[in-house]
Amino acid sequence: MFEKPSDLFRWCLLNTKSGSDIFSWDACFPRYKAMASTAGYLWEKYDERLLELINGLGEGRRVLEVGCGFGHDLVWAATSGVSAVGIDVNSDFVEITKQTKVKVEEHMGLKLDVSVYRKNLLSMTEEEKFDLIFMKDVFHHLEPREKVVEKLVSLLASRGRLIIVEPNALNPLIQLQMFRIRGFKTIIEKTDPMTGERYLFGNERLVTGGELCRLFKRAGLNGSFRLMRLLPTRLAGDKKVANVLRVFESLGFEKALPPACIHSIYVGYKGIDGFSFSR
Numbered sequence: 604m605f606e607k608p609s610d611l612f613r614w615c616l617l618n619t620k621s622g623s624d625i626f627s628w629d630a631c632f633p634r635y636k637a638m639a640s641t642a643g644y645l646w647e648k649y650d651e652r653l654l655e656l657i658n659g660l661g662e663g664r665r666v667l668e669v670g671c672g673f674g675h676d677l678v679w680a681a682t683s684g685v686s687a688v689g690i691d692v693n694s695d696f697v698e699i700t701k702q703t704k705v706k707v708e709e710h711m712g713l714k715l716d717v718s719v720y721r722k723n724l725l726s727m728t729e730e731e732k733f734d735l736i737f738m739k740d741v742f743h744h745l746e747p748r749e750k751v752v753e754k755l756v757s758l759l760a761s762r763g764r765l766i767i768v769e770p771n772a773l774n775p776l777i778q779l780q781m782f783r784i785r786g787f788k789t790i791i792e793k794t795d796p797m798t799g800e801r802y803l804f805g806n807e808r809l810v811t812g813g814e815l816c817r818l819f820k821r822a823g824l825n826g827s828f829r830l831m832r833l834l835p836t837r838l839a840g841d842k843k844v845a846n847v848l849r850v851f852e853s854l855g856f857e858k859a860l861p862p863a864c865i866h867s868i869y870v871g872y873k874g875i876d877g878f879s880f881s882r
Contacts, residue, residue, distance in 0.1 A: 609650050611678070643845060648831070652739070653676065655868060656680065660684075664734040665732070666680055666686065666733060667733040668687070668736075669745070670739075671690065671697075672699075673696065673699050674696075674701075677717060678703050678707050682707075686716045688718045690719075690721075690723075692800075694795055721797075731758060732759070732763070735765075736763070740769065740770065742815070743808050744806075745805055746804060756823055756824050761873060764870065766870055769868075770865070771861070771862075772810055773867075781807035790804070791804050812829075812867040824871040825871060827869075830858070830867055833863050
């Protein structure tokens with residue numbers, strides 16, 4: 604059994620392949636792969652970024668990942684005994700997630716309750732209720748935003764939990780990087796090459812944690828957010844720099860320097876008043 608998300612993530616780096624150069628680990632995650640055998644800053648922060656997901660899992664719960672990508676977080680979640688459902692608008696990613704599930708099942712010698720669909724979030728019916736919905740680096744791609752928010756809230760079961768991990772939109776370097784990618788085109792239309800379906804796509808349209816709180820509050824969800832991680836990925840392999848940043852983070856510099864943080868994590872609860880996040 605994998606004890607931590609990074610255990611599964613590292614195992615997948617070395618053992619699961621998409622069969623596509625475009626989506627291979629070598630192409631997409633070279634820095635993670637280079638540090639896969641070390642217990643460094645980057646891996647610690649990967650675990651911390653999934654802390655709310657880890658705490659929200661429990662046997663028998665129904666979990667939805669929106670934008671499941673390669674499926675590593677989704678499949679890991681299923682190892683805790685949950686019924687895990689993943690959706691993605693990219694047909695290639697759906698097939699990769701299915702391959703990931705098979706590889707992990709073979710490695711662990713058990714069957715996991717994982718279902719994966721090529722599906723747009725907005726096409727899901729409100730009869731499909733989930734105890735926990737999570738997404739990582741996905742919300743800023745979902746459009747139209749107001750309808751997405753309403754749909755997510757409608758899919759949550761009573762006292763259900765919503766977890767959204769996003770790049771920190773308050774970080775000027777992240778905003779600059781995203782602007783170089785998209786320019787001024789924050790919403791575009793895409794077509795799935797396998798199905799021909801056309802859909803709106805948020806083109807790196809970042810959102811702050813505060814804005815997430817306001818959006819979901821209007822839709823009836825109470826929540827809060829936190830910011831984390833001060834060291835960019837490209838510097839994470841420098842042990843001396845990482846040790847200094849660990850000290851800064853332990854002293855609360857993440858809260859004191861919001862524009863320097865890399866990640867923003869929103870957690871919302873349905874049917875719970877007065878919720879506030881505590882680390």
